[in-house]
Amino acid sequence: MTARTAAKPSARVRLLEAADELFYNEGIQTVGIDRVIEHAGVAKASLYNTYGSKEQLVGAYLELRGSRVRDRINRVLESRATPRERLLGVFEAQSEALTSSGYHGCPFVRATAEAPEDSSISRIAHDHRAWLRGLLTGLATECGYADPGSLARQLHFLYDGAANAVRMDKDSGAGAAAREAAAVLLAAAPLTEPGGAARPAPGMAAQTP
Secondary structure, three states: OOOOOOOOOOHHHHHHHHHHHHHHHHOOOOOOHHHHHHHHOOOHHHHHHHOOOHHHHHHHHHHHHHHHHHHHHHHHHHOOOOHHHHHHHHHHHHHHHHOOOOOOOOHHHHHHOOOOOOOHHHHHHHHHHHHHHHHHHHHHHHHOEOOHHHHHHHHHHHHHHHHHHHHHHOOOOHHHHHHHHHHHHHHHOOEEOOOOOEEOOOOOOOOOO
């Protein structure tokens, strides 16, 4: 009986895999389309038949990176019991990525630094950031914080800062530090009373007049 040969990945898959590796490691402007095609081992016509242009290939690469981030965060959040634990779980999921050997910075920050403001690349990056901010805001709302939008904004600053610290300062502990800072923010942020008024968070001592 003849053993079956594994099916070769399609040109679309090979192009995306090559783009994912080269764009992330070297930058979207540094890597020309001919290098991607050569690395993927496909004909040049395959790129234009499947993605249409380099910009659309970059967009597909960012969508892939974004789906991995969302999958990783959702996987961690599924194992957390409360909204507060899930808020901190966002930072635990990020730390998992920041401490991986292949981490070279946020792909969205790197890509948008090289792309026009009105490009599809910038739009995809904006949509990804909006998803993360929405997740943080939703979890903060579930926790009962008085101003979930402002709290989510502050948490997002910590998230961004950790990624930049690892990339720029080679600070391998930045993810853990961001998680600790997030816990301090959550302890200090006021909660909403059943009637709608704000009350001190459980981590803050009551203030006497």
